[in-house]
Amino acid sequence: MKVEIISIGDELLIGQVINTNASWMAQELNLSGFEVSHISIISDKKEEILESLRYAENRNDIILITGGLGPTRDDVTKHSLCEYFDTTLIFNEESYKNIERLFATRGYVISEINRQQAELPANCKALLNSQGTAPGMLFERNGKVFIAMPGVPFEMKMLMTIHVIPELISRFNAPSIVHRTINTTGIGESALAEEIKEWELSLPEYIKLAYLPSPGMVRLRLSGIGENQLSLVNEISLLENKLQKIIPQYIFGYDSETIEEVLGKALCDNDLTICTAESCTGGYIAHRITSVSGSSRYFKGSVIAYSNDIKTNILKIPNKTIEKHGAVSREVVTLMAENIRKLMKCNISVAVSGIAGPEGGTPDKPVGTVWIAISTENETQAFQFVFGDNRERNIIRTGAAAMHLVLKEINKIK
């Protein structure tokens, strides 16, 4: 079952937008046992679309198309598909109702352009798009499947998850593939590879390991392929247990779990509340914590003290402490954590102060120097980190390190 992904869009061909859609799709398809053999990017011209469809149909079984479906007039995919499958557009009642529902929630009026989005090629099966006005369209010919989706990432992802992957699994008989991802933080890719070298060498040939690094974490994905799903699951579970014994200090979660979700669950389970005092991260840690639905159950609030004024006036750090040790110091971050915890009456608090860069470094405290403190009723501890010279990544890494420290502290409490 070979898949071709065709991404349509001039913004991809001029390099303005990176084709993250295709990578995401390839990853998901792979996880479900489908092999992506070609990814093509083409412009939104009818003749290019038709040519690519011909090539793709020749060499692959499943053709997934994204982009070129939208309310504006540069939409040509739908018309090209009509021509390719020798059909015409007809009004689709169900799609129109979806547009009506979406517009009602947003309080918008449906325009003629939006009405036209409910017109679909007569011989396609519409895949309802609850997140947007353009539905997915599934065509079938000689046992091959073609599915067109909008290019907006969250709409495409929803359609892939809800409709496309389940449809493909039910139509094609893919071999058993079992994946398990172990999520680590606090260690880089190559240091991690050193630590787990023996374990990695012990993997059987049919279970593969992939390192998936991103700022602040490295995910380890085990993928097994074979006939017997149950025995694969068991084998992978044994390998996971062995790994857990080798690097317990770096593992924070599994599969699609994020560190903020794991943290939220730990806070809930232990009936604890949390708050933050942030300098260099500028609200990023609070943003990550509150990105989890239901976080109001454990997150009370934050003070972002970007200027030293706020550190003295609201967080009550004595001026002389800042003058003596600098704002990026064990002393200041410790007081920040203690004072915010008392101010917001929480069980646990985290405070950070650092130099995100690219400006502000000194020989003593280079760009990337970050102090993080964790405070509970029992104790306050501070830790120093030195990250790199990239502002964005320093903020992300500080966020991951801070949440990881809180998680470890909760594990101590319980």
Place this chain on the structure above:
Amino acid sequence: MKVEIISIGDELLIGQVINTNASWMAQELNLSGFEVSHISIISDKKEEILESLRYAENRNDIILITGGLGPTRDDVTKHSLCEYFDTTLIFNEESYKNIERLFATRGYVISEINRQQAELPANCKALLNSQGTAPGMLFERNGKVFIAMPGVPFEMKMLMTIHVIPELISRFNAPSIVHRTINTTGIGESALAEEIKEWELSLPEYIKLAYLPSPGMVRLRLSGIGENQLSLVNEISLLENKLQKIIPQYIFGYDSETIEEVLGKALCDNDLTICTAESCTGGYIAHRITSVSGSSRYFKGSVIAYSNDIKTNILKIPNKTIEKHGAVSREVVTLMAENIRKLMKCNISVAVSGIAGPEGGTPDKPVGTVWIAISTENETQAFQFVFGDNRERNIIRTGAAAMHLVLKEINKIK
């Protein structure tokens, strides 16, 4: 002069690595007047490489290949190119000297595998790779040019900059391409298309418009192609001025500018300081503002008041105001903005309170209801928004709306 980029590599097809190489190349080629018409990702199998070369030669003039050149045994590109151009490998003295030089700097010993890297197809021109062991290879046939490069990003970038782009410019007479992107916020794609319909219809055939939507903004990209660069620049500039008159309220910046960068510049230029009081965004607005390097010049801090406790105790919102109107109300958000501005002694403040979802909605105040207030020494104004039902997007949209309101307020002040 149409270009096809062929990226070779299984890591791209399983979605483990995103094809940033192709985007970078497309951008650089575009800036030099070359149009990229196809980007293909294929696996490192000989038959796939040969098939892709045939398709590419049929439809394009310049074919750039990356990947599949390296010291490991999965290197097949070189052998495929030999077959495609009907030639054999011969030892290239200059390439070998480069490998010797590189290994001497690193203190490595040259292995047989590395020696083989100096063997190149007899009819190619070698493009010296000062950064690595695999040189670029240029082939010519019937006026069409094929260039293969290694996939390692910094090696590819060096080869593109030093050899490939200058070679292409000297061989082909590229037309001028001019791009200008106008960034809007506060209006959806289809409503925007309605508002600028007349203007869009007035575009000449050689200037194209693309809508590039993402949560909280729609970017409008104009691309002109022609012989005379200066007249294209002038024409696009006139079109931009006309658009600016039609939708001044939605335009916040141009090209790669983000709204937080434009806001930061406006605050700096007017010597103003800012702070935020956030409920439903949980620090996201502060995070966006502080993602800009140098933001400590104008951003003082925030109070994130996720729980009502913090609203009363730190932001000094009377309990009875919250009880009477609810936390998501004009009254509460107005007081949040006024009080944070005074507390942090800033010229301008922004406060938000809303229901990010998916829980917490009521018939009166559905999920997505957000109040935003902007306060200055002169006045405080509050605005209500109703976004959708997706938590992540509600937070992003609220952030964009809040920063946009602040920008408008600054424009009024100055």
